[in-house]
Amino acid sequence: MALPVPTLAPRPSLAVLGLQERFPVRRAFCIGRNYAAHAREMGFDPDREPPFFFMKTAEAIVPVEPGQTAEIAYPSGTRDYHHEAELIVAIGRGGRDIPESEALLHVFGYAVGLDMTRRDLQAEAKKLGRPWEIGKSADQSGPAGPITRGATLDIKGHIRLAVNGAVRQDSTLAAMIWSIPEQIAIISRYFELHAGDLIFTGTPEGVDAVMRGDTMEVSVDGLERIRVAVV
Numbered sequence: 001m002a003l004p005v006p007t008l009a010p011r012p013s014l015a016v017l018g019l020q021e022r023f024p025v026r027r028a029f030c031i032g033r034n035y036a037a038h039a040r041e042m043g044f045d046p047d048r049e050p051p052f053f054f055m056k057t058a059e060a061i062v063p064v065e066p067g068q069t070a071e072i073a074y075p076s077g078t079r080d081y082h083h084e085a086e087l088i089v090a091i092g093r094g095g096r097d098i099p100e101s102e103a104l105l106h107v108f109g110y111a112v113g114l115d116m117t118r119r120d121l122q123a124e125a126k127k128l129g130r131p132w133e134i135g136k137s138a139d140q141s142g143p144a145g146p147i148t149r150g151a152t153l154d155i156k157g158h159i160r161l162a163v164n165g166a167v168r169q170d171s172t173l174a175a176m177i178w179s180i181p182e183q184i185a186i187i188s189r190y191f192e193l194h195a196g197d198l199i200f201t202g203t204p205e206g207v208d209a210v211m212r213g214d215t216m217e218v219s220v221d222g223l224e225r226i227r228v229a230v231v
C-alpha cells in the first residue's frame, strides 16, 4: 500500500527576548576545536590547524524557552554523551564572501547553546576517517536558548557549564581561536549564508559525559542562561 505524501515538518524556531516573533532556524554550522585548551584535551595541537566546520541538522535544534528547563532524550548508540557549552551566533542577513570588517552587520543576535556529542562514535569516526554526523547530529543534540537581539558581547565575558550544580566548563570568549567575524567570513566563502542560519562557535575545555537524570546549566555573560535536563 502506498504511503501518503508527508506533510511539511515545522521548522524549529528560537524565542527572541523582547519580541513576539520567533527566529526560524535554517541551518546550524559548528566550528571544531575553537578553544586551544579544548583542542589539547582532544589530543590536537591548536597552533597547527586551520579552522574547520561541520553541521547539525536543523531538526537537531531544541529550543529552550525563557526561564524553562528543556528536556532532551539520551540518544541511542552511545555510552559517552558529552556536553559542549557554546555561544551561538544567529545570522539575520545572508551573504557570500562577507568581509570580516562587515561580518557583525549580518548578526541578528546571540544565544547560549549545547553541541551535544556522542563522543565514542565521533572518536571512532575520527579514527577511521569517516564523517562526524553520527557523533554530532543526534536527535535533540542542539539545545539553543532565547536570542538576545543586537547584543554587544563582552569578549572577556565567561562561558560556563555546570552539571547538577557543579561547574565543569568555565572559560572566556576571549579564548576563542577564530573570532566571530572570522568564522562568518570563512563560512561565507564556502556557503551562501542566509537569515536563520546559526553558528555554534565552539566549546572550551572541560567537556565530559552526562547521564540520564542530569541537569545542565549553561551561561554566557550578558545572555539568557539555559537549563537542559537529560531524560
Ligand code: MN
Residues within 6 Å of the ligand: 030, 031, 032, 084, 086, 115, 200, 202, 203
Ligand atoms: Mn562543539
